[in-house]
Amino acid sequence: MHTQLSHLAALEAESIHIFREVAAEFERPVLLFSGGKDSIVMLRLAEKAFWPARVPFPVMHVDTGHNYPEVLDYRDRRVAELGIRLEIASVQESIDKGRAVEETGPRASRNRLQTVTLLDAIQEHQFDAVFGGGRRDEEKARAKERVFSFRDEFGQWDPKNQRPELWNLYNGRHRKGEHIRVFPISNWTELDVWQYIADEEMEVPSIYYAHRRRVFRRDGMWLAESPFVTLLPDEEVNEITVRYRTVGDMSCTGAVESPASTPEEIIVEVAASRVTERGATRADDKFTEAAMEDRKKEGYF
Amino acid sequence: MELLRFATAGSVDDGKSTLIGRLLLDTKQIFEDQLEAVERTSRDRGFDYTNLALLTDGLRAEREQGITIDVAYRYFATPRRKFIIADTPGHTQYTRNMVTGASTADLALVLIDARKGVLEQSRRHAVIASLLQVKHLVLCVNKLDLVDFDQERFEEICAEFTDFAAKLDVDDLSFIPISALHGDNVTSHSPNTPWYEGATLLHHLEHVYIASDRNLIDPRFPVQLVIRPMSNDHHDYRGYAGQVSGGIFRPGDEVMVLPSGFKTTVAGIDAFGGPIEEAMPPMSVTIRLDDQLDISRGDLLCRPNNAPTSTQDIDAQICWFNPERGLQPGNQYALKHTTRNVRCRVQELLYRLDVNTLSRDDSCSSLTLNEIGRVKLRTTQPLFVDEYRRNRNTGSFILIDESSNETVAAGMVISTD
Numbered sequence: 268m269h270t271q272l273s274h275l276a277a278l279e280a281e282s283i284h285i286f287r288e289v290a291a292e293f294e295r296p297v298l299l300f301s302g303g304k305d306s307i308v309m310l311r312l313a314e315k316a317f318w319p320a321r322v323p324f325p326v327m328h329v330d331t332g333h334n335y336p337e338v339l340d341y342r343d344r345r346v347a348e349l350g351i352r353l354e355i356a357s358v359q360e361s362i363d364k365g366r367a368v369e370e371t372g373p374r375a376s377r378n379r380l381q382t383v384t385l386l387d388a389i390q391e392h393q394f395d396a397v398f399g400g401g402r403r404d405e406e407k408a409r410a411k412e413r414v415f416s417f418r419d420e421f422g423q424w425d426p427k428n429q430r431p432e433l434w435n436l437y438n439g440r441h442r443k444g445e446h447i448r449v450f451p452i453s454n455w456t457e458l459d460v461w462q463y464i465a466d467e468e469m470e471v472p473s474i475y476y477a478h479r480r481r482v483f484r485r486d487g488m489w490l491a492e493s494p495f496v497t498l499l500p501d502e503e504v505n506e507i508t509v510r511y512r513t514v515g516d517m518s519c520t521g522a523v524e525s526p527a528s529t530p531e532e533i534i535v536e537v538a539a540s541r542v543t544e545r546g547a548t549r550a551d552d553k554f555t556e557a558a559m560e561d562r563k564k565e566g567y568f
Numbered sequence: 569m570e571l572l573r574f575a576t577a578g579s580v581d582d583g584k585s586t587l588i589g590r591l592l593l594d595t596k597q598i599f600e601d602q603l604e605a606v607e608r609t610s611r612d613r614g615f616d617y618t619n620l621a622l623l624t625d626g627l628r629a630e631r632e633q634g635i636t637i638d639v640a641y642r643y644f645a646t647p648r649r650k651f652i653i654a655d656t657p658g659h660t661q662y663t664r665n666m667v668t669g670a671s672t673a674d675l676a677l678v679l680i681d682a683r684k685g686v687l688e689q690s691r692r693h694a695v696i697a698s699l700l701q702v703k704h705l706v707l708c709v710n711k712l713d714l715v716d717f718d719q720e721r722f723e724e725i726c727a728e729f730t731d732f733a734a735k736l737d738v739d740d741l742s743f744i745p746i747s748a749l750h751g752d753n754v755t756s757h758s759p760n761t762p763w764y765e766g767a768t769l770l771h772h773l774e775h776v777y778i779a780s781d782r783n784l785i786d787p788r789f790p791v792q793l794v795i796r797p798m799s800n801d802h803h804d805y806r807g808y809a810g811q812v813s814g815g816i817f818r819p820g821d822e823v824m825v826l827p828s829g830f831k832t833t834v835a836g837i838d839a840f841g842g843p844i845e846e847a848m849p850p851m852s853v854t855i856r857l858d859d860q861l862d863i864s865r866g867d868l869l870c871r872p873n874n875a876p877t878s879t880q881d882i883d884a885q886i887c888w889f890n891p892e893r894g895l896q897p898g899n900q901y902a903l904k905h906t907t908r909n910v911r912c913r914v915q916e917l918l919y920r921l922d923v924n925t926l927s928r929d930d931s932c933s934s935l936t937l938n939e940i941g942r943v944k945l946r947t948t949q950p951l952f953v954d955e956y957r958r959n960r961n962t963g964s965f966i967l968i969d970e971s972s973n974e975t976v977a978a979g980m981v982i983s984t985d
Binding site: 271272273274275276277278279280281283284287288290291314315316317318319320321403404407410411426427429430431432433434435436438440441442453454456458459 | 649
């Protein structure tokens with residue numbers, strides 16, 4: 268009899284436990300699903316947690332309008348396969364309604380505007396638990412966030428006043444209007460996510476694998492040529508072989524040069540990588556040392 | 569590859585952050601962009617050396633004040649194991665943070681400055697690790713370079729700590745002489761300590777035997793939710809989802825359901841996609857039973873001849889977390905134990921434990937922030953409990969203040985008599 272679980276089996280068991288606690292104790296949970304690799308793993312874990320029943324909550328995509336078509340295509344297919352409801356919270360609608368103001372200039376991004384759209388959608392649908400795919404290895408502020416992360420009526424996170432979290436006992440109590448962000452894969456690393464994708468033989472959007480793309484260099488990253496970004500005078504577009512390590516708003520997510528075209532090749536690449544995924548590919552985290560912390564306090568993912 | 573969770577604790581300036589930085593650096597877990605950011609900040613602040621502690625300080629307030637406020641989780645892996653470090657700060661809110669970090673830890677790592685020897689704080693960390701039933705304790709005697717790698721000094725500290733640890737409930741105690749700053753005995757053997765024949769810290773973390781730390785003896789399965797697909801493919805399916813909290817469950821096992829006391833047998837155990845042969849901690853599975861019984865969240869499956877104690881009177885050790893209001897006899901709280909939510913009243917505060925001396929103050933009338941004490945609670949409904957030292961899952965609970973919804977205490981069941 269083999270009684271020791273592999274690290275991935277132990278992480279999976281912990282995550283499934285978290286999904287089930289939320290399903291049991293909350294009225295209106297929702298899972299944030301972008302079609303990115305973390306949310307793909309999240310949706311698989313949710314599928315496992317309730318099998319053979321269906322996932323008992325809808326998924327929501329906060330749509331900046333600046334999407335990779337391959338990712339949207341994947342999102343729609345996966346949602347149809349599971350027979351679950353997809354809510355789309357649109358940043359464009361928030362702008363049209365005057366709830367958010369579009370940034371201007373060549374570095375304009377809708378990344379920060381997503382917070383307004385997300386919080387409005389949470390309020391509109393009265394979601395009381397919002398599953399996110401955040402991982403503690405991603406970023407320093409996230410390393411200190413709880414699995415059940417309390418948000419006040421303004422959707423704000425108060426990092427200095429977090430509930431102690433012990434054993435596998437999660438405190439999801441909140442008043443009406445407040446909600447809990449839940450991070451079931453807090454303890455997973457980027458490598459764990461890819462190993463899981465490989466083990467489970469899961470499909471991910473094709474842009475995670477090597478492909479030819481027209482890109483230009485900005486802030487040390489390869490950004491894709493798209494209608495959503497304006498080139499600066501000295502920027503030049505070249506076609507090279509790249510893949511994405513993270514999938515976010517097209518205007519602020521960079522690609523990395525890579526020939527990796529299978530999960531196994533990506534695992535080798537990630538294991539040898541000397542730069543974090545956010546450092547390599549996210550302009551949104553490069554502004555200040557506390558960029559993520561500040562956005563999270565406002566209610567960001 | 570196995571998972572090992574460990575908690576680190578240390579006093580201010582004993583080099584804990586440096587040690588973690590060293591472990592991450594030597595196992596190649598620190599990335600260039602992280603190191604660059606830390607080097608840049610160190611230069612900007614006028615430090616002479618790269619302050620690895622900056623790697624672990626995540627929040628603005630922590631960087632501003634140069635202190636660590638909250639538990640931070642770090643990850644690294646070697647080909648043998650994956651590690652999760654709960655890095656707990658040594659000063660503000662030390663007990664609360666240490667208790668939190670230790671609650672899920674297999675091993676606790678306590679740092680001692682070789683020049684200063686065993687301090688009050690080192691003893692306190694060991695006491696908390698022991699109270700939380702962390703089975704393996706590793707004492708790193710750090711800054712050995714500053715005492716010229718003196719074997720006698722190392723042995724003196726070991727002897728003093730061993731005397732103290734005899735009073736604790738620790739199964740496995742190890743001592744490692746290190747210099748976190750220079751890397752001696754952290755990931756490779758140091759030429760400076762030819763007299764030390766034990767393992768390096770990393771080797772110890774990779775090899776310490778943890779497989780028998782889980783309770784595989786007493787079958788315990790708190791029901792989290794009932795799975796009823798109500799679909800055409802699985803019309804009559806009814807399964808009980810949960811995480812195994814003790815023992816091993818197999819199809820055909822006779823089980824008893826609490827609180828009803830009904831007996832039935834396990835028809836099958838499902839994980840995603842199909843049946844499995846056995847389930848043990850910490851697996852999350854779904855159990856099907858032979859009989860249609862009225863079972864819901866908060867119920868527990870066990871064996872007819874091996875059941876936890878069903879009781880409304882809880883005798884427990886409590887660690888108090890709330891800075892505003894203390895715990896006093898007569899107070900009422902919400903209590904969460906396994907998948908069961910009840911209310912309780914504090915019947916009696918028996919004593920407060922001095923975590924430095926282990927002495928008991930039975931004249932106290934309340935517990936305040938960071939204090940640990942023994943209480944008797946009366947719950948609105950029975951809980952199905954084991955002693956915490958026998959089972960960390962069925963022996964632990966949290967208390968929640970119903971007006972603020974804050975988690976105000978962690979509890980460990982002492983006795984079920």
